[in-house]
Amino acid sequence: MNKRLLIIEDDVKNSESLAKHFTKKHWHVDIVDSLTLVKDHLMDDDFCPDVILADLDVSANEMFKNSDELQKVTNFSEWIFTHDPEKDINVDEIDDLAYDILEKPIKHSRLEVAVNRAHRLATINRRLIKSSNTKKQLYQVDSYLGQSEAAKHVRETLSVLAEAPISAVTIVGETGSGKGLAARIIHHCGLNSDGPLIELNCAALPKELLESQLFGHEKGAFTGANERFRGLFEQAHGGTLFLDEIGDMDLDLQAKLLKALEDKKARRIGGEREISFDVQIIAATGVDLGEAMHKGEFRDDLYHRLNVFCVSLPSLSQRKEDLVELVPNIIKEYNSKANKHVTVVTDEVWEQLFNYSWPGNIRELRNVIERSVLLSKDEVLPAKWLQLTETCDIQKEQSNRYQSKNSITIHLDGSMNLDEMDSFIIQTALEQNDYNVSQTSDILGTTRETLRYRIQKYNLKDKVS
Structure with a gap:
């Protein structure tokens, strides 16, 4: 029995009923009837509940006043609150601490679903923290290997960044040059190393889904939003948010990102209030943001906000x-x-x-x-x-030679990653079909909407009418 549940409830009959139910479901259950006893329990090193089920009707005001302290001492726990909707309690004040807030009366079966979900999240968070401690050992400045002058310069730069409270860092370099490694070193060796490192590839998601991932959403905010989702800014609070391929972000979303960075707070999609966060931003890109800015493909104000410090990685x-x-x-x-x-x-x-x-x-x-x-x-x-006898130019030359109307040749020698292969296939198919999107989507066995998204993702849109 390794699942631990703490119940805060002053109704003896109700607390005993809940304890009996969850004990049958193989939970180890502890019951307290006041917030003071909760603190005593939490200060016990041997006591670390996965889920805390708290009745707000017991000590709401005291809980509101101590929410920040409770959040620190229950870093490994998820809170579920219950309350009587007829009582005048402002549940928004406890929102940041809550995994879920449920209105009474609640059936045990409904409560069990919420508790099990909270337990899964608590388990994931514990594993992430354990993994983070391991990664601190893996991602040291010396993890960037090499004795060349270029490698030594990168290590010197990373060492400086590890000691400075810089709000934003931009990492530039060719595809595959180690931008992800540099970002992880900056985080795990830096001042935010005790906080989480949250990573997001901006090129991997369409605009709407990317916005939801960044800022989160409330239950019912859109079709498919079956439960509340804490955005990555919230999840990265106290740590680092690594935005890879930032150059591929939609311009409208860039404006929202800039506002969030300037205000240090954001509103979930469908939410009514703004949520504050404190994160270090690391943005990485393989494109020239300065050039993209001059072309109108990247906001100049966001460029200057992110470019507090720039790390350039050699090929x-x-x-x-x-x-x-x-x-x-x-x-x-x-x-x-x-x-x-x-x-x-x-x-x-x-x-x-x-x-x-x-x-x-x-x-x-x-x-x-x-x-x-x-x-x-x-x-x-x-x-x-090794299969290194052909240069990249020879590969392209041979690829063009062997291509016909119905075939495309790609060399699987490691010189192209999946995105580059995908872009190459789409570009070639478009050329073979005179940039007719409908005809090309039929040949590739996909929809026009999906093809248009990928055309935009790989910056092929200028050639498509």
């Missing part, structure tokens, strides 16, 4: 000497994952690695090493599975 082709340190570390990682024992890198392999241009940067290098380790037969890294 792998600019620091090839770091391969000497990177390759053995990646081999070691995949040896562990695949139970392989590769320890030897031949001169032939090193020559290919150093002569290749690495258009996909570290991500491509990892893919190449992973494939070679997985297909190895002994302790030697096999040269034949």
Whole structure:
């Protein structure tokens, strides 16, 4: 029995009935009849409830006054409040603390559903905190490997950022150059490391869903909003919000993001009040935001708000000497994952690695090493599975040569990630069909709406009528 429920209720008959019900459902139940006793329980290191079921009719005013303190000491717990709707209690004052607020009378079956959902969320949060502690050890400044001058400069920059209370950082660099790694190092080594790190890829979601993810929504705010959702700004409170591919964000949503950053508060979709938050923003992009700003594709005021400090990451082709340190570390990682024992890198392999241009940067290098380790037969890294004989230009040339009206050739050598493949397929199909969206969507087996979304996502819209 590892599920713990704390009930705050001064009605003995009701509390005993609830305890009996949840005990049968394999919960360990504790009952208190005042907020003072709650504090005593919570100060006990051995007592850490997953869910706290509190009757607001017991001590609402005292609970409102102590909500911030309660939130700190119940960091691992989820609160569910019940109240009599006929009593004059402003439940909004406890909203930030509450997982759910239910009106009496409540059937035990309905209450059980809410408690089980809250328990799932509490379990996830505990795992995230445990994972965060592990990641603090993984994402240190020295995790950015390399002895080149470029790598040393990046580490020096990350060390400075770790000690400074900077509200926003922009990370720029080519696709696969390690922007995600740099963001995690900044968070886990920085002043906000005790708070959560919440990550969001702005290119992965359409505008409406992205807005809901950022700011949250109330139950019933739109079709499919079956329950309240705390936005990522709320979830990242006290920590860091990492917005990857910020350059792909819709202009209208950029305006809302700017207002939220300036005010340090936002309103959930369908909500009536604004919720304050304190987060560090890390924005990453592979596009030139300055150029996008001049083209009118990115707001200049948001650009300047995010660009408090800019970290520019070098491409792998600019620091090839770091391969000497990177390759053995990646081999070691995949040896562990695949139970392989590769320890030897031949001169032939090193020559290919150093002569290749690495258009996909570290991500491509990892893919190449992973494939070679997985297909190895002994302790030697096999040269034949590197597949680095063709340059990116030759690949494109051959791809164009082999393409017909009904075929597209893509080389699966790690030089293109999934988004780049997706963009390449759509671009080629559009060209083959004279940029007719209806005809292209039929050939690709998708809807026009989905195709238009992806055209916008990959900035192909200028060529489509």
